[in-house]
Amino acid sequence: MVKIASWNVNSIKARLPNVLEWLEAAKPDIALLQETKCLAENFPRLEIEAAGYKAAVVGQKSYNGVAILARQAPEVLLERLPGDEEDEQARYLEARIDGLRVATIYLPNGNPVASDKFGYKLAWMDRLRRRVDALLPLEEPFVLGGDYNVIPEDRDCYDPKAWAGDALFQPQSRAAFRTIQNLGLTEAFRALHQESGAYTFWDYQAGAWDQGHGIRIDHLLLSPQAADRLQACEIDRAPRGKPKASDHTPIWCELSG
């Protein structure tokens, strides 16, 4: 069995105690992190290694940043999403660990909708679609996990009306997410759970966590060969309730074999 988790940590430096506590408690074999918010050379590798994990890192000053943690050093396959040589934002890292291909994804937020940020989001999603298109013919097990910044359906949102104008909830964003899935990927959480109100993000503002006002935007997308092995997928709410929490909480899945 292999346990793969994804967590937007909202700064690896600010969150290091929380991340170390979570690694110790949840014991993922592979951890896909987003919003590390630091240059690769400033990533706290020593502390992560002391916890028993090797890190592959793509960093950037102040914003974005992704990493993959695993017991053995991940074999890095790609450090950026193909399709735009001008794109310098640290949002994608693909690696192989024990025969399994994984990618950590920090998909652009896209707000405000009436700005070029929304166009960048949709273009990034089309690049991801093309990447999936290139990977599927390999017929490999792979997991693309991360902060997709997309609320797939009304039931993934406490108050759909409140999010109607948001980039995370635009019909175009949701359609692009569906298009990627419809290439043949399995969204692990929805494959195993049908309930509404299962969230992965609660805003820091307005007591969203205490009031249960969340959204589900962190997803694990599995290739057919990975989906065949899917045993479990859960959202781990515990880290969101701790002091100095990230605004996201981890999601994980287990694959047999």
Add this chain to the structure above:
DNA sequence: ATGGTCGGCCTCCGA
């Protein structure tokens, strides 16, 4: 109750 919260950091931007 017409606000409120974080993190990084060229004190405002991004979320």
